[in-house]
Amino acid sequence: MAKKTLKERFDAKVKVNGESGCWIWAGSSDGADYGRISLNGKPAQASRVAYTLYRGAIPEGQVLDHHLYPEGGCIGPACVNPSHLLLTTRSENSSRNAWKRKTKCPQGHPYSVENTKIERTAKGTLARRCKTCSSKYIRQWQLRNPEKVKQYRANTKLRKAGKQVRSVPARNTKAA
Numbered sequence: 001m002a003k004k005t006l007k008e009r010f011d012a013k014v015k016v017n018g019e020s021g022c023w024i025w026a027g028s029s030d031g032a033d034y035g036r037i038s039l040n041g042k043p044a045q046a047s048r049v050a051y052t053l054y055r056g057a058i059p060e061g062q063v064l065d066h067h068l069y070p071e072g073g074c075i076g077p078a079c080v081n082p083s084h085l086l087l088t089t090r091s092e093n094s095s096r097n098a099w100k101r102k103t104k105c106p107q108g109h110p111y112s113v114e115n116t117k118i119e120r121t122a123k124g125t126l127a128r129r130c131k132t133c134s135s136k137y138i139r140q141w142q143l144r145n146p147e148k149v150k151q152y153r154a155n156t157k158l159r160k161a162g163k164q165v166r167s168v169p170a171r172n173t174k175a176a
């Protein structure tokens with residue numbers, strides 16, 4: 001059997017995500033979510049290989065940006081869909097996207113799908129939030145503000161009680 005071409009080896013490691021259209025790299029990674037494939041016996045970045053295979057050479061000094069990540073629903077570094085990759089200059093990319101390449105929050109928790117939520121900032125841009133840290137901040141705030149928590153819980157209880165009182169006759173009508 002003939003030796004597999006680079007494209008054959010590449011295609012065999014790609015899993016298409018129907019929802020986002022991302023091509024998820026199922027091969028090895030560099031430890032920071034970027035896929036790896038061997039190119040002429042050396043490890044190469046799978047997204048760069050994807051771009052070269054499907055769209056053409058990457059000009060000297062240019063880098064690839066996952067331009068649909070995260071706002072466009074792209075999963076980011078692990079995606080190798082050439083149409084989710086945009087050529088950009090290194091300096092442009094690093095100033096605009098430095099935050100995207102960080103794979104961990106300042107406390108070291110991974111920005112994984114499960115641990116990340118996307119929120120709109122006061123400036124109107126989208127930002128990632130570490131869920132672990134967010135819930136920790138909430139707990140710390142609750143410890144510092146026990147009176148407010150008590151008040152909040154009491155209000156919630158009242159609201160719930162009010163709802164139940166109103167919903168009882170409605171439920172009875174339905175059952176009858």
Ligand SMILES: [Zn+2]
Pocket residue numbers: 020021022023068073074075076079080081084
């Ligand atoms: Zn993608």
Ligand SMILES: [Zn+2]
Pocket residue numbers: 105106107108109130131132133134
């Ligand atoms: Zn965190």
